[in-house]
Amino acid sequence: MRETPLSNCERQFLLKAIEEKKRLDGRQTYDYRNIKITFGTDYGCCVVDVGKTRVLAQVSCELVAPKDNRPTEGIMFINLELSPMASPAFESGRQSELHVTLNRLLERCLRNSKCLDTESLCVVSGEKVWKIRIDVHVLNHDGNIMDAASIAAITALCHFRRPDVGIQGEEVTIYTPEERDLIPLSIYHMPVSVSFSFFQQGTFLLVDPCEREERVMDGLLVIAMNKHREICSIQSSGGIMLLKEQVLRCSKIASVKVCEITELINKALENDRKVRKEGGKFGFAESMAKERITALKSEIAPVEMIDIEEKAEDIICRTGAPCDTVPSPVVRAPGTGQVGEGLQNAWGLDEMEEEEEEEEDDIEQGGPEKQPESETITSKKGDVVVISDSEEEEVVILHQGVEVKDFREEMSSGQKQATSASKKKKKKRKLAH
């Protein structure tokens, strides 16, 4: 299903706001949205919320034969899934550009930076090694999936516990969790990616773009770092032209952000460890607050409210008075009508003149009716209704009711217009005379 295209006015609004250093949700240029990390009941299961973007990561392990060219190393396999659950734009089963990009970025960020000690995953060299599989599923797409996915992946890796293995001669025993405690993986460092989006050919940059901002951005720069200020991966995409200084500046901003995020991850891991040790309840169900609206609610956005009253008053003063309410959007120009409504036939004006001269007074007494389209049914225009200009016909109104009133209005309005037209003609005639 194709996603709804972004309208031009929305795009211009977003770009204009970014030029004035304002974001839709009131954030500053370098601010992240609220990051929330929760763990499931199993080890290695983690859900990360960055604002409304929600991503789930699950780590699992199994014993397999190692790769031929690396007999003493374990295998790490990373997979990111974009399901239609996250956004109607994602189609299941098809590898879109975004899917490939995100997968490759995540792979490079985690595998090439060697965050996991693969040598420790070896059980029997050349025969059995642990294969660690990280599955990341995007549950809700509100921009910046990459950062959420990288946080989820590394947190899940840190959270995961694998079964203990005992080797006695030729025998390899895998102990169940009841026999021996599960042991955590050995993680060297925690790479976290930070996304920078560029607008207006690289003039403006924003950290952590939301979905709307992602739609109007020119390009994206993703920098993955760890808290020791080591850059794990840089990737620019989108065909923007960058200058070296911009890349260096972004790396400095990224190092600050990564430190904050790493602290958050460590705190979350610590909390979870404490809860599990104390025997308290843990898991997703616990992390969701009860009796509270969870969906369709928005948090208080820190929008700038300085001198908003003056601005509002200024705008109110400058605008004109609102026009009278129009109940029906149809505006009837003089001499027009729709099928079924029927206006006064204005052909036989000369004949009608004399008749109308008598009726004029009645009509004018009947009450003012300035706009032909207002349905002030209360004011009736005279009792005499001329339906047709033909003197031979006798039209009898059978059904009294609203329709007739409207009809009458139309007649009278048409009449009025005909009247005014005939008045003008009379004046002309008088002048002529």
Next chain:
Amino acid sequence: MAGLELLSDQGYRLDGRKPSELRKVQARMGVFTQADGSAYIEQGNTKALAVVYGPHEVRGSRSKALHDRAVINCQYSMATFSTAERKRRPHGDRKSSEMSLHLKQTFEAAVLTSLYPRSQIDIFVKILQSDGGNYSACVNAATLAVIDAGIPMRDYVCACSAGFVENTAVVDLCHAEESGGGTVMSLALLPRGGQVALVQMDARLHQDHLDALMEAAMTACRSLGQVLDGVVRQHLQEVSVLTAE
């Protein structure tokens, strides 16, 4: 490859180059008659072939056509015999798709696509022998092919890979240096304006070294740009001499 010394004490690399030295570049333009533009480049042992078709009408679905620009379609593939072990899947795997995407983005930034609305430019690149610097060879070959096809570009797009070994920035990495586990950065540059069209880096590098690494890569790209410029001018001379008679 733990025993291999990537940088000797005298400052020489595995193949005897200095850290800031590029490999020998040999390039030919107009190698195929069927295509609108074609080029072949050899950077050391890495051999890449690029072919350009276009600008022509959008093939396939009309909906892909952009009303104000040309669509650039890139395909990157490696020959099965290009690596030491025979490659089983030359197309369609994730790495190839990623490379194709990056090539497309690089050239969308460099080619003046607004001159050809509602049309499509196809760039096909194939690696015949892979010895490190695949992406750079592709970009350089594609640049020459686009120039051969007569499609206007903002500037030459020159790409080079760079790494960091023992606190020295080394440029134009060969396969052994790339797979040694150190940092590998690929950079595509438009030399005249100093604008970076694409930057890609893997493996850990301390933030303080980033500046030096980028600077080394950009200098290497600039010298490569001069080499490509020389190739283009020579080709033009040859062609004009041949067609003058």
